[in-house]
Amino acid sequence: MISLQHITKTYPVGDGLTVLDDVCLDINEGEYVGILGKSGSGKSTMLHIMGLLDRPTSGLLSFNGRPVHALDDRELSELRGSLVGFVFQAFHLVPQLSVSENVELPLYYQRIPRRERRERAAHALEQVGMSARRGHVSSQLSGGERQRTAIARALVTEPALILADEPTGNLDSRTGGDIVALLERLHGQGRTIVMITHDREIASHLPRVVHIRDGRIEGV
Ligand SMILES: Nc1ncnc2c1ncn2[C@@H]1O[C@H](COP(=O)(O)OP(=O)(O)O)[C@@H](O)[C@H]1O
Ligand SMILES: [Mg+2]
Numbered sequence: 001m002i003s004l005q006h007i008t009k010t011y012p013v014g015d016g017l018t019v020l021d022d023v024c025l026d027i028n029e030g031e032y033v034g035i036l037g038k039s040g041s042g043k044s045t046m047l048h049i050m051g052l053l054d055r056p057t058s059g060l061l062s063f064n065g066r067p068v069h070a071l072d073d074r075e076l077s078e079l080r081g082s083l084v085g086f087v088f089q090a091f092h093l094v095p096q097l098s099v100s101e102n103v104e105l106p107l108y109y110q111r112i113p114r115r116e117r118r119e120r121a122a123h124a125l126e127q128v129g130m131s132a133r134r135g136h137v138s139s140q141l142s143g144g145e146r147q148r149t150a151i152a153r154a155l156v157t158e159p160a161l162i163l164a165d166e167p168t169g170n171l172d173s174r175t176g177g178d179i180v181a182l183l184e185r186l187h188g189q190g191r192t193i194v195m196i197t198h199d200r201e202i203a204s205h206l207p208r209v210v211h212i213r214d215g216r217i218e219g220v
């Protein structure tokens with residue numbers, strides 16, 4: 001479904017800082033893949049490239065066999081909006097908005113009418129066990145509830161791919177375990193999920209783990 005071929009990323013720092021070095025990775029539809037590596041190893045950079053938030057310096061990225069390097073920024077952002085849902089360590093909710101309004105936001109940007117937004121947000125919140133809290137202002141939520149809300153927001157556009165960057169990083173280990181279990185359940189329903197972690201214990205529960213070190217994929 002998603003294919004990275006010989007991807008490199010060099011930031012214009014000093015003589016050039018190479019953060020990804022010849023990364024090749026294929027992710028199939030329906031997979032739940034963990035990306036495990038230390039802080040600074042290039043995990044977020046790789047996820048941003050996979051999620052079309054950033055472009056590689058060289059190499060080829062394709063979705064369902066379709067290369068994306070020739071797309072302009074507008075086409076790229078359209079594709080991203082329909083294909084990818086993101087979950088971040090720091091949740092990135094809008095604190096003044098309600099749970100439901102936060103989840104509706106991606107649909108708002110897609111100009112979906114209000115009533116349909118409400119219905120789809122309600123459905124997404126049901127999937128993450130947050131229906132009872134949909135009217136709460138998000139600043140009143142616990143960390144685990146915030147991350148559930150963020151996952152509902154990622155689900156609401158029905159993306160082909162969910163990308164989660166250290167989704168348990170701001171949570172205690174029990175709440176983090178609940179979030180991993182939720183992602184596991186969504187995977188069981190057929191969703192394709194890529195999750196970054198630096199936590200070996202969390203990675204040990206995942207069906208497939210890709211190790212990254214100093215911008216290179218190790219083993220396999
Ligand atoms: N926009 C940027 N400009 C320059 N350097 C960056 C940028 N983004 C990340 N880096 C550097 O790239 C390296 C890898 O970062 P990152 O992909 O965030 O790693 P990880 O998510 O594994 O911690 C780090 O050394 C970081 O400082
Ligand atoms: Mg990171």
